[in-house]
Amino acid sequence: MRILALETSTEFCSCALSIDGVMRESHVRAGQAHSDLLLPAVARLMAEAGLGFAQLDAIAFGAGPGSFTGLRIACGAAQGLAFAHDLPVLPVVSLMALAEGMDTGSEARRAATRVIAALDARMGELYLAAYERVGTDWRAVLAPSLAKADQLPALSARHDWQGVGSGFAVCGAALTARYDVQNIDATAVPRAAAIATIALRAMARGEALAAHQAAPLYVRDKVALDVNEQAALRARNARHAAADRA
DSSP states (O other), X not given: OEEEEEEOSSSEEEEEEEETTEEEEEEEEOTTOHHHHHHHHHHHHHHHHTOOGGGOSEEEEEEESSOHHHHHHHHHHHHHHHHHHTOOEEEEEHHHHHHHGGGSSSHHHXXXXXXXEEEEOSTTEEEEXXXXXXXXXXXXXXXEEEXXXXXXXXXXXXXXEEEESTHHHHHHHHHHHHHOEEEEETTOOOOHHHHHHHHHHHHHTTOOBOGGGOXXXXXXXXXXXXXXXXXXXXXXXXXXXXXXXX
């Protein structure tokens, strides 16, 4: 099985190539330059592997949630390549890729069976999901959603959660108080290698889609705050900062 994976939902630009279980990955901090960096990185990865696009089985991409622009870049690139080379696509939830990434690093992380994935969504909000390991895959206990730090949804299981993602860097006190999270990695981001690994399992289940069905996963329809909302956000951030210092 040969799958190309793209992930640009955060400030990082990532692509990976899985060839019969062997993974190659390019992962760099892109800032706002995803559109300039992604396709050249893909071309280098394919050239290093000596592989043509027609030899791929599918193209996977991080569908989100995440940066609106980043999601459109990954989805558009995946869809364009898939159309050009008559390939199916595999959208993968970026928050699930965060959970999948727990398989790297410390022994405690690799043993994670319950993971809360949280990304900073700006404007005092989080992109949030919770996953439980079932065999080699993940089951969504909390589907990807948008949440305010002071209005976090309840989970049926309160204990034994591990946390991952930038949401813990900005709202760590609220998240740990609500869910009793342990072994937090607030620096982790979704990576294309994790997207590829999840996509391989989805491909085996027959979940690949036609290229025209590729679409980002948006959980927010508002990207700016008015003056009053900005003031409320500053006050909320000050409270959270004071709680973190305490």
